[in-house]
Amino acid sequence: MYCHLSQIIRVTQKIFLFSLLVTCSSLAQPNEALGHKKFAVILLDYAHDSKELSIDIINKGLFNSEYSVAQFISAASYGKTSISGEIFGWIKPEVPLYGKGWTACWPLDQNRFNILLKHYPKVDLHAYDGFIYYVHRKAGSKCSAGVANTYGLQSRPTYTPFGKQPLGLIDTRISYFSNKFYFPYQAYSNITNSTVAHELTHTLGISNHSNAYVCGSRTLSANPEDCKILSRSDLFSIMGLRSQASHPNIVNKERLGWLDDDNIISVSKSGTYKIYANNDPKDNIKGIKIKLKSIIPISDKLLMSHVYLEYRNMEGFDKRDSFFRRIKQLNKHDFIITNTDGALVYAVDCVTYNYCIPYLLNMNPQSITPAYPPGELANAYLFKDRNFKVVNNNFSITVKDVSSKVSLDLVVDFID
Ligand SMILES: [Zn+2]
Structure with a gap:
């Protein structure tokens, strides 16, 4: 059993949109958050307005700057957890966000790995400890700025890619983001992007809120x-x-x-x-x-x-x-x-x-x-x-x- 995106309740709050507390069963093992975690970062452009952030900014915000999310995770864990990533994109997905026009916040579960595999057929899904989806879509939506799809390691189906044999389940961490990174950093949180840091901490194994x-x-x-x-x-x-x-x-x-x-x-x-x-x-x-x-x-x-x-x-x-x-x-x-x-x-x-x-x-x-x-x-x-x-x-x-x-x-x- 695992926790599906549809179980996640979203609440509007003054400054940010967050996922509310959900308690889901998890594969979480003691200390599974420790060590190095390598993420695949998949950039999905649904807006086609040429306003997507540069890969350099995303790379700095996540991994390579003084106030990056990676620096935060490293400091918060006393060096016991580190993160790095490989960035794929920008991809312009053939399948629009679900529904007529644009009604969904994130790619459907059955599409998320296929989008990556279609554009990068040699990618080995098992080579990553987690997946970060960064979605550039039309502004003004009621969607949250970010959401964790897993709490610690959880099993996720990969679905059949393009008629080939299913890849089965993989134990992984998945999060979705749409908000912009701020440079040099967000003084509000002292992290380049506190929503990303929040959701990644969920995916490292915290299913509750403080x-x-x-x-x-x-x-x-x-x-x-x-x-x-x-x-x-x-x-x-x-x-x-x-x-x-x-x-x-x-x-x-x-x-x-x-x-x-x-x-x-x-x-x-x-x-x-x-x-x-x-x-x-x-x-x-x-x-x-x-x-x-x-x-x-x-x-x-x-x-x-x-x-x-x-x-x-x-x-x-x-x-x-x-x-x-x-x-x-x-x-x-x-x-x-x-x-x-x-x-x-x-x-x-x-x-x-x-x-x-x-x-x-x-x-x-x-x-x-x-x-x-x-x-x-x-x-x-x-x-x-x-x-x-x-x-x-x-x-x-x-x-x-x-x-x-x-x-x-x-x-x-x-x-x-
Ligand atoms: Zn949360």
């Missing part, structure tokens, strides 16, 4: 009716809204094999624990996780089983122009984010599925009245000398010391 969980004036409540889930609203992650930072949070990095038990330590005893910045390239402790004695429901289906804490130094791909750290409020005044020296605290569900899904908690609830609700999470930090007690559980966490841009000391107190 979400938020807000509880009115409280940091957390044991009663989910006091709270709400804001899907994809972690402002500090490429798998969320990425306005404040871009690296995936440590929960997603753990799932991809980029961080392990030595980097995210399980805490079950009182003590002081030093955590280094999420993006620190050294192989040191990047966060702590604490298993809850008493699980907290966060909806009628989802459960908070763990709390994770991490620290961002806001450098590298997490750096932002101050313009992008402003939060527009209902009263029209901007809330300026000046202090980022705190821990980010995640409610994490590691029991509903066989992987963990993060929900950013707001340690300073209602400190911002944003015009766009997830904006309040921009000030979600647990700051120095502040304390967080997980309701119905026997421990509290305090940020004791901050070595700005480097590390935090967390004091965990178990009461019994």
Whole structure:
């Protein structure tokens, strides 16, 4: 069983169009995201308006520039995953996008490999770890800017190419894009193209989004009716809204094999624990996780089983122009984010599925009245000398010391 494009729900959002959270079965094996991944990049021109981007720009945006998606994946994974690609195109497909005139966002499943094979008959589909389709089509569509067709490695049919024998199933990664690359880069995300980085991270094995969980004036409540889930609203992650930072949070990095038990330590005893910045390239402790004695429901289906804490130094791909750290409020005044020296605290569900899904908690609830609700999470930090007690559980966490841009000391107190 696999996840088909038609299962993907698209939502319109202020800035981008994204695919919404989907949970699909996957062939994902532990650590399958690690190592070098070679992609075939297939450029499909359906518009025929001579406005398609140059291959050089696409190559730089994906693989060969300071803020390329490849550099981002390399930094986010601490060098444990690298990507490269071979570009095919521009191809002008004979089969139009489905329907009368133009009604589909992407080539049909049964056409996608055949288009490549028709124009490049010697291509061996098995020679690639994944396929990136870049579609140049008429502007003004309601299509998303990008979409992941697989979550980690998944089986995909190749269909019969031109009456020959079927090539059967291949285990691969597939993503589609249509939005333009921006140069030198998108200051909004500090990556040449954050949609591409988002969808490629899906195809490396993250089937969920990084979400938020807000509880009115409280940091957390044991009663989910006091709270709400804001899907994809972690402002500090490429798998969320990425306005404040871009690296995936440590929960997603753990799932991809980029961080392990030595980097995210399980805490079950009182003590002081030093955590280094999420993006620190050294192989040191990047966060702590604490298993809850008493699980907290966060909806009628989802459960908070763990709390994770991490620290961002806001450098590298997490750096932002101050313009992008402003939060527009209902009263029209901007809330300026000046202090980022705190821990980010995640409610994490590691029991509903066989992987963990993060929900950013707001340690300073209602400190911002944003015009766009997830904006309040921009000030979600647990700051120095502040304390967080997980309701119905026997421990509290305090940020004791901050070595700005480097590390935090967390004091965990178990009461019994
Ligand atoms: Zn997504």
